Amino acid sequence: MRFLTLLMALLLAVPAAAHQQKITISTVTHNPRTEMLEIVHRITLHDAEHALKDLGVTAPDIVDDAGSQRAFATYITKRFSIMREGRPVDLLLLGSEIESGSLFIYQEAPSPGRGSELRISSQILTDISSRQENRVNLGAGTKVETLIFHAGDDFQSAILP
């Protein structure tokens, strides 16, 4: 009976937030004020910490350990790339911050301007989970075009709005 109670308690104790999203959302926008290409990656902390656990970090702490946050941000930027006219765009890693349960990672580069064609690849965490789905939103606000990437997907083309 005690075992059964314990089992029930364990089953009920799985909170809603325990679902891993396995989704990273990246936003690529042209900022007309600064003439920069702005890239924001958003990944839930829960996903990020599971990924670090899978990589062998026993107690990942992205929130308080600036070192592991930076290491994770660097990893993300290595799995995301943009090509323009056959050459990779050099994206500068500005830094990262945590807000409402998610890790935000910021990158930028001089913008090729609205209407230019970009080739984008987002393979963030696909090396860790085969179920990972990465979304890249081009543009912000109401007019957004979304590219969806799974493990092994090739570059996809899009026009910078």
Place this chain on the structure above:
Amino acid sequence: MTHSDSVLNLGPNAYGKPSAAFHILRDTIIGRERFDFALREYARRWKHKRPTPADFFRTMEEASGTDLDWFWRGWFYTTDHVDISLDSIYKLRIDTEDPAIDLPRRRKELADDPEKVGVGLNREARVPIWVLENPGITDFYDDNDRFTITPKDRKSYKEFLESLDEPWMRPAFDRAIKEDANYYVLSFSNKGGLVMPIILDLTFANGKTERMMIPAEIWRRNAKRVSKLLVFPKGKTLAKVVVDPDWETADADIDNNHYPRKIIESRIEAYKAPDSKARVNRDLMGEVRGTEKNEAGRK
């Protein structure tokens, strides 16, 4: 509505979005008292039974006494999002039709227009003006402009007053003229597709603010584009309007929520601003206790 086994992105779609929708329903649309009563009523009616989504929607509407069809439709049967834009504001003023008032008023409005560039350049270059150089040649049009009152104007004013032949018309017209209220027409467009109440923060020229909530029913006849007439007494001039000032309707793009428009920093601009991280990343509790080192490295 998708069966939960088939929902893509279960986290955002099954947890995040309904949670946001119910918070908005409870805190903004029907209020906590009625929402809580309706939810309790739903639990009571359907305990030990198998309610479907439609049973929930119906019970919430019936127990709260609110027509929420538009809400369920937008939030649960479409993938639309909320983005309401305040496109323009027109200011209107009632004409008195009396030439003795309207024409000088219009002359005054015209006087506020910028001077023609050519006129300014001519003055700078001291180009002689023929009528000033030759005093004898002025005619009627040098003493009168297009706002000069003519007998024809007076006659049409008289005819207009006579055309107000129903007994209620003249008093209503006189009252409107006496009030001389400020009329504003606010034009909204629904860029996201999801209809929601329009919450307005109105700032007047004297700095006072007012909050106004236009129910979602405003979108009933046209879900894409609506306008709203606001009337304020004379002297109460509108200076600034913000849609959804407290970010409570999940409006996805706040760029178009301000009138006049306001520059909204991108996430990266805000992150790069020198003071953005200053207080967030500081150990405030440590500083308050005096255990955190300050910038010079001293405690």
